[in-house]
Amino acid sequence: MPVWLRQYRGHAVLADAACGLVAGVVAVGVRFGEVTPYVAPYAVASALLPLAWVCAVALNRAYEPRLLGLGSEEFRRIVQCGLALTAGLAVAAYSTKTEIARGYVVLALPLATALTLLARHGLRRAVHRRRLRGECMHRVVAVGHPEGVAGLVRMLRREPRHGMQIVAACLPADDCCDLPSCDVAGVPVLGGLSDVPLAVRHAGADTVAVLACREMDGDALGRLAWRLEKSHTQLIVAPALMDVAGPRTTIRPAAGLPLLHVEHPQLVGVRRLVKDLFDRLVAAALLVALAPLLLGLAVAVRAGDPGPALFRQTRVGRDGREFTILKFRTMVTDAEKRKIELVSDANGLLFKVRRDPRVTPLGAWLRRHSLDELPQLINVLRGDMSLVGPRPPLPEEVACYGDDVRRRLLVRPGMTGLWQVSGRSDLSWEESVRLDLRYVEHWSLMLDLQILWKTWSAVARGAGAY
DSSP, X not given: OOHHHHHHHHHHHHHHHHHHHHHHXXXXXXXXXXXXXXXXXXXXXXXXXXXXXXXXXXXXXXXXXXXXXXXXXXXXXXXHHHHHHHHHHHHHHHXXXXXXXXXXXXXXXXXHHHHHHHXXXXXXXXXXXXXXXXXXXXXXXXXXXXXXXXHHHHHXXXXXXXXEEEEEEEOOHHHHHHOSXXXXXXXXXXXXXXXXXXXXXXXXXXXXXXXXXXXXXXXXXXXXXXXXXXXXXXXXXXXXXXXXXXXXXXXXXXXXEEEEXXXXXXXXSHHHHHHHHHHHHHHHHHHHHTHHHHHHHHHHHHHHSSSOSEEXXXXXXXXGOEEEEEEEOOBOTTHHHHGGGOOOSSOTTOOOOTXXXXXXXXXXXXXXXXXXXXXXXXXXXXXXXXXXXXXXXXXXXXXXXXXXXXXXXXXXXXXXXXXXXXXXXXXXXXXXXXXXXXXXXXXXXHHHHHHHHHHHHHHHHOTTOO
């Protein structure tokens, strides 16, 4: 295990113990207020709570290296631990007819869970900041064909917060012979498929990533796992179905084979109704709460440049239906006429200009912090848009869509989405499409909440907004 990972796990254990202690002390203080002979057992319980909490978290495998610092599974196991302890204590008290102050239990365990989640989030943010500087990275040897290895290298370089750095590659013999140089996307090739353990030692790697490769079948993969077991090197396998991984996939063994079951995306039904209700309720609440800000921005737009405060434009929504999107005007009134004089800085179908001369000074500030998009809450309330979804396209963009890209139109476009929290206008056309399709395939209310949470930091940074 890398040194930084051992340190991270140690910090997580200490943080969990501290959260348990704080929760116990707060529960005693709030529930009883003073220390009396009756309170003594609860004071002892509070003193033992840090140890009990850490043991419970460990039993629920929330300290596993593969979970620390990445993904929602770490948080889910913490929540499971809190629920299981609360339920177990209630059942034990009922079975033994033991009198327990319910107020203490209701305070201590949920508070320990909440504090632990906050502490883990803080630790994760810290390690993500270090990963942006190239620290706290798993050193990975990629195994597969050159195209797959190059794609994985580009993806992980683009998202360093995942904590994986490709330091070497091992390719099938035929691909090694065909390479004009001994590297793939700047990563050195250290041998063939039989040389993976040697490459791990030579590169100082702690992880091997096997991509879809016909030469690496089940038997070969099993033999590789046995050879890596001696050095405690992690083995991860990237399936060919890269964009459907996640909640939609489950392993279902049959006849001794681990079969990967892929569920269809949930595009209709009760979950979709819940999303629509959530969108409209939140949009209505935000419109009421932000009414003074919206009025002030509208006055500022009109005062800064003659013309209407709102900009209206036709966009394409779910199932190809057109609607009028609302935004605060950020350009001069004749912006559409002057568009033909400009050359787009973006590739693909998007028209983006980094230093667009049509943008007003106030408009540039509004765009940087996405305040120009607040009137879209009215579109959400009308049902034209969602809070989270794919980017709302123009009709001329949709006219050029292929069959794959048209799948973006199966859901309502969103005020924010994976594209918003992953780079905004800095993204290429292909990357924007990939993120939108990933959202369509993996939509869930929990994913929406995660994207909304991340939107705040993306807007505050203002990166990629122009």
